[in-house]
Amino acid sequence: xxxxxxxxxxxxxxxxxxxxxxxRFVPEALIVALDELDAAFRAAQVDPAFQAELTHLLTTxxxxxxxxxxxxxxxAQAGGARVLLKREDLNHTGSHKINNVLGQALLTVRMGxxxxxxETGAGQHGVATATAAALMGxxxxxxxxxxxxRRQALNVARMKLLGAEVVPVTAxxxxxxxxxxxxxxxxxxxxxxxxxLIGTVAGPxxxxxxxxxxxxxxxxxxxxxxxxxxxxxxxxxxxxVGGGSNAIGIFSGFLDDPSVGLYGYExxxxxxxxxxxxxxxxxxxxxxxxxxxxxxxxxxDGQTVESHSISAGLDYPGVGxxxxxxxxxxxxxxxxxxxxxxxxxxxxxxxxxxIIPAIETAHALAGTLRLGRELxxxxxxxxxxxxxxxxxxxxxxRWFGVLDGERAPEGRA
Amino acid sequence: MSKLHEVFAAAKAENRAALIGYLPAGFPSVDGAIxxxxxxxxxxxxxxxxxxxxxxxxxxxxxxxxxxxxxxEAGITTKLVLATVEAVAASGAPTLVMTYWSPxxxxxxxxxxxxLAAAGGVGVITPDLTPEExxxxxxxxxxxxxxxxxxxxxxxxxxxxxxxxxxxxxxxYAASLMGVTGVQSVSAAAPALVARTRPHTSLPVAVGLGxxxxxxxxxxxxxxxxxxxxxxxxxxxxxxxxxxxxxxxxGRLAADLAAGVRRH
Numbered sequence: 001x002x003x004x005x006x007x008x009x010x011x012x013x014x015x016x017x018x019x020x021x022x023x024r025f026v027p028e029a030l031i032v033a034l035d036e037l038d039a040a041f042r043a044a045q046v047d048p049a050f051q052a053e054l055t056h057l058l059t060t061x062x063x064x065x066x067x068x069x070x071x072x073x074x075x076a077q078a079g080g081a082r083v084l085l086k087r088e089d090l091n092h093t094g095s096h097k098i099n100n101v102l103g104q105a106l107l108t109v110r111m112g113x114x115x116x117x118x119e120t121g122a123g124q125h126g127v128a129t130a131t132a133a134a135l136m137g138x139x140x141x142x143x144x145x146x147x148x149x150r151r152q153a154l155n156v157a158r159m160k161l162l163g164a165e166v167v168p169v170t171a172x173x174x175x176x177x178x179x180x181x182x183x184x185x186x187x188x189x190x191x192x193x194x195x196x197l198i199g200t201v202a203g204p205x206x207x208x209x210x211x212x213x214x215x216x217x218x219x220x221x222x223x224x225x226x227x228x229x230x231x232x233x234x235x236x237x238x239x240x241v242g243g244g245s246n247a248i249g250i251f252s253g254f255l256d257d258p259s260v261g262l263y264g265y266e267x268x269x270x271x272x273x274x275x276x277x278x279x280x281x282x283x284x285x286x287x288x289x290x291x292x293x294x295x296x297x298x299x300x301d302g303q304t305v306e307s308h309s310i311s312a313g314l315d316y317p318g319v320g321x322x323x324x325x326x327x328x329x330x331x332x333x334x335x336x337x338x339x340x341x342x343x344x345x346x347x348x349x350x351x352x353x354x355i356i357p358a359i360e361t362a363h364a365l366a367g368t369l370r371l372g373r374e375l376x377x378x379x380x381x382x383x384x385x386x387x388x389x390x391x392x393x394x395x396x397x398r399w400f401g402v403l404d405g406e407r408a409p410e411g412r413a
Numbered sequence: 414m415s416k417l418h419e420v421f422a423a424a425k426a427e428n429r430a431a432l433i434g435y436l437p438a439g440f441p442s443v444d445g446a447i448x449x450x451x452x453x454x455x456x457x458x459x460x461x462x463x464x465x466x467x468x469x470x471x472x473x474x475x476x477x478x479x480x481x482x483x484x485x486e487a488g489i490t491t492k493l494v495l496a497t498v499e500a501v502a503a504s505g506a507p508t509l510v511m512t513y514w515s516p517x518x519x520x521x522x523x524x525x526x527x528x529l530a531a532a533g534g535v536g537v538i539t540p541d542l543t544p545e546e547x548x549x550x551x552x553x554x555x556x557x558x559x560x561x562x563x564x565x566x567x568x569x570x571x572x573x574x575x576x577x578x579x580x581x582x583x584x585x586y587a588a589s590l591m592g593v594t595g596v597q598s599v600s601a602a603a604p605a606l607v608a609r610t611r612p613h614t615s616l617p618v619a620v621g622l623g624x625x626x627x628x629x630x631x632x633x634x635x636x637x638x639x640x641x642x643x644x645x646x647x648x649x650x651x652x653x654x655x656x657x658x659x660x661x662x663x664g665r666l667a668a669d670l671a672a673g674v675r676r677h
Contacts, residue, residue: 026541289515
């Protein structure tokens with residue numbers, strides 16, 4: 001058995017550990033709910049009826065499988081590499097988030113709970129949760145940092161249209177971290193009636209494993225699609241990493257293929273050396289945040305440091321414990337992409353392929369431009385196009401000055 | 414017998430519950446917190462629970478969040494918390510630290526236990542450290558001679574209560590309700606939780622979360638060995654026009670609560 005095989009088949013352990021990462025660091029009041037969730041999840045994993053129901057929704061509601069798009073003109077900018085986009089942006093609600101949300105919403109119904117709560121940064125997870133809640137008749141409350149409600153106003157409106165209550169969180173840095181704190185407080189108070197639908201591969205066990213399993217379909221599909229299209233495995237798979245759910249989802253399909261390099265791109269903000277970033281693995285240290293041990297942006301006293309990124313969805317000072325483990329064993333490689341690099345890549349994709357990506361996704365695209373130039377024209381790179389950029393039109397318009405003409409685009413790439 | 418046991422035994426001898434008062438270190442200032450904690454002790458608080466302010470206090474409501482945030486902005490550090498322990502312990506009341514796990518892990522598990530014991534602390538309450546993750550902490554607290562207090566909650570099953578009480582020393586912290594600090598009500602679940610905890614342990618059981626008034630303290634004293642009050646003290650400091658008024662108000666509430674736990 002190779003190392004990578006054992007990575008996939010044995011982790012996490014029974015207590016939710018990925019090596020020294022993961023586990024549970026939560027109030028005792030939540031343990032029973034986590035145990036109940038764990039049991040429901042494991043029962044569902046081996047229940048053909050649950051799997052059939054989920055597959056039916058993923059097919060007829062989400063629109064899976066998502067296509068794999070050959071991006072020749074973008075590839076020309078990436079050293080001539082063959083770049084294949086896994087089009088999670090084409091899912092219903094516009095990102096990969098719906099994959100996990102539908103799975104957890106079905107579990108919520110199975111557990112007999114009537115209310116879901118969620119945290120959201122960019123709003124994609126909040127929108128997906130509000131969507132599933134509407135579909136299944138669940139009450140839905142979404143916690144969102146006040147700062148994020150401003151920069152992702154379109155998604156706030158979408159959630160409200162879908163019947164969700166959006167609670168702006170004014171504590172701390174008023175971003176995703178604080179939204180997660182507030183959601184945890186709600187959960188500990190209302191745990192009998194409420195499922196906390198965590199949107200990423202972080203939080204206490206079983207969330208990192210469970211969210212991975214619901215997102216793994218991205219990698220499973222992508223692997224089959226690339227074999228069909230190219231006739232061989234890719235040289236590399238790339239994804240952006242905030243908490244890391246889209247990255248774990250696509251990486252999971254290729255963990256057993258040692259020839260496939262796995263590359264995660266974190267939000268470098270103004271640059272890791274500036275201290276204003278959200279590159280947790282690249283620039284953080286081992287600590288405990290939001291119920292799990294992983295890399296964390298923290299000071300010498302274990303106090304969480306505020307993260308910074310143009311991308312609300314990556315603006316988080318923690319990262320999923322499995323990523324921390326994959327980084328430590330060298331199976332996946334993580335590096336930082338600055339705001340500027342991400343926005344440059346955002347524009348390249350718009351102008352070469354007619355696809356407006358989410359700014360989160362643009363970090364993976366920037367990494368791919370860099371990686372393609374290293375790997376050269378014979379290489380094949382699969383990029384997880386985790387979300388679409390409708391929600392970011394205002395931010396991007398301001399960045400490029402396309403609305404007021406201050407800073408017109410310099411022409412087609 | 415640990416210092417905590419002595420206090421519980423002394424209270425029991427008086428046929429009353431022990432009173433445990435919480436305040437975060439560094440709020441409104443390092444010295445201001447020490448003054449308020451001394452006022453508590455002078456007015457009848459039997460043990461001090463000193464909060465180590467943390468950036469992401471998941472089980473704290475708005476009151477303790479606000480105080481923690483202000484303490485952090487004013488520059489509180491783990492070392493200053495330990496210095497506060499030293500100053501408060503010198504007042505004679507056994508002093509515990511209440512802290513989320515992240516600051517301990519960052520400081521160094523063994524080092525924190527050693528330095529806290531050296532500062533005169535008697536124990537630590539860790540609300541987000543689960544027994545499953547507590548191995549190194551059990552070793553460190555044993556080595557340093559510190560009590561380690563874990564929580565049971567109304568949702569805890571019998572199995573969980575057995576696990577939690579099995580690794581707890583000093584006393585068992587029974588969370589009176591499902592929720593965060595500062596709610597200002599004690600749920601009906603509290604007496605049942607204490608009753609369910611008793612068969613699993615001979616340790617004293619103290620009730621906290623939501624306790625605000627002397628009447629509540631008197632009620633809890635009927636069935637528990639200790640009463641823990643936090644947010645009510647913090648709120649007085651937050652609302653005070655001057656630090657001196659805050660300290661005086663804390664002293665008055667402590668006296669009131671001390672009378673409460675003595676009411677029969």
